[in-house]
Amino acid sequence: xxxxxxxxxxxxxxxxxxxxxxxxxxxxxxxxxxxxxxxxxxxxxxxxxxxxxxxxxxxxxxxxxxxxxxxxxxxxxxxxxxxxxxxxxxxxxxxxxxxxxxxxxxxxxxxxxxxxxxxxxxxxxxxxxxxxxxxxxxxxxxxxxxxxxxxxxxxxxxxxxxxxxxxxxxxxxxxxxxxxxxxxxxxxxxxxxxxxxxxxxxxxxxxxxxxxxxxxxxxxxxxxxxxxxxxxxxxxxxxxxxxxxxxxxxxxxxxxxxxxxxxxxxxxxxxxxxxxxxxxxxxxxxxxxxxxxxxxxxxxxxxxxxxxxxxxxxxxxxxxxxxxxxxxxxxxxxxxxxxxxxxxxx
Numbered sequence: 001x002x003x004x005x006x007x008x009x010x011x012x013x014x015x016x017x018x019x020x021x022x023x024x025x026x027x028x029x030x031x032x033x034x035x036x037x038x039x040x041x042x043x044x045x046x047x048x049x050x051x052x053x054x055x056x057x058x059x060x061x062x063x064x065x066x067x068x069x070x071x072x073x074x075x076x077x078x079x080x081x082x083x084x085x086x087x088x089x090x091x092x093x094x095x096x097x098x099x100x101x102x103x104x105x106x107x108x109x110x111x112x113x114x115x116x117x118x119x120x121x122x123x124x125x126x127x128x129x130x131x132x133x134x135x136x137x138x139x140x141x142x143x144x145x146x147x148x149x150x151x152x153x154x155x156x157x158x159x160x161x162x163x164x165x166x167x168x169x170x171x172x173x174x175x176x177x178x179x180x181x182x183x184x185x186x187x188x189x190x191x192x193x194x195x196x197x198x199x200x201x202x203x204x205x206x207x208x209x210x211x212x213x214x215x216x217x218x219x220x221x222x223x224x225x226x227x228x229x230x231x232x233x234x235x236x237x238x239x240x241x242x243x244x245x246x247x248x249x250x251x252x253x254x255x256x257x258x259x260x261x262x263x264x265x266x267x268x269x270x271x272x273x274x275x276x277x278x279x280x281x282x283x284x285x286x287x288x289x290x291x292x293x294x295x296x297x298x299x300x301x302x303x304x305x306x307x308x309x310x311x312x313x314x315x316x317x318x319x320x321x322x323x324x325x326x327x328x329x330x331x332x333x334x335x336x337x338x339x340x341x342x343x344x345x346x
Contacts, residue, residue: 070108110130132233186203209223
């Protein structure tokens with residue numbers, strides 16, 4: 001082994017520092033998604049092509065729904081304006097590629113959080129906004145009241161989804177057979193069901209309640225009570241941008257914490273005057289968490305002002321204030337019998 005003199009070692013060290021400085025000068029850091037969104041002035045949000053209650057266009061052509069309201073809350077936090085969102089409808093087969101390619105900054109499209117989607121696709125789920133489960137919409141003419149009575153049934157399913165995989169698992173586990181009718185989009189699967197190509201349509205239960213209402217004769221179909229899978233739905237971002245992931249994740253948590261704290265769109269003025277430590281941290285009067293996230297001090301207030309806390313968003317789009325009327329169930333707060341739980345803002 002050759003020896004290096006102290007003078008040579010010193011020269012090498014100085015040269016390395018100079019080279020690092022030159023490289024750093026020549027290759028500036030790439031802007032993160034948060035900075036990109038701020039500079040662009042618009043949040044690009046990927047949504048479904050039309051799932052009742054989650055993301056669909058109303059009669060005036062405006063996007064409405066549970067996932068849409070989440071995107072607007074993120075826009076309010078980052079840009080100070082809930083209206084600065086551009087919505088991109090994506091099919092199940094398009095959604096993750098569009099996110100990875102940077103076509104959208106955020107995917108809020110009733111997507112199930114799975115290991116494969118994070119580990120294999122390079123994505124990160126920013127928490128769970130809706131706890132769902134796969135179910136079945138069956139023609140009443142079949143005269144079935146349970147998924148276990150669907151042996152040999154013709155079942156329509158959307159391709160490239162966890163729904164298709166769960167369907168196969170369920171029938172194999174219960175030693176039943178079925179005739180699979182695969183369609184490239186949810187709309188085509190629904191049309192096939194309505195047109196009589198299959199007797200059963202399988203999707204997340206939340207979506208099936210909406211699909212039933214779209215039928216010409218809703219009374220001729222029934223959503224079976226069986227839930228055959230866990231479908232934790234939530235917003236998705238790319239896994240290579242941790243600051244952006246943190247912002248989106250904490251917007252989710254802020255909406256849940258707001259409900260738990262009793263902070264709503266209707267009483268924000270009272271919340272801003274509160275002397276309770278946890279509410280003051282929420283409003284930004286204490287804590288300095290907005291600066292740490294790279295947004296304004298009142299970021300959580302902005303999220304709620306955009307469309308309400310979690311309960312307000314749920315009830316308006318999915319619950320008692322909507323045509324779906326889906327009970328909160330698992331999506332109730334943890335201290336109210338559900339599993340909805342968010343880390344504290346402190």
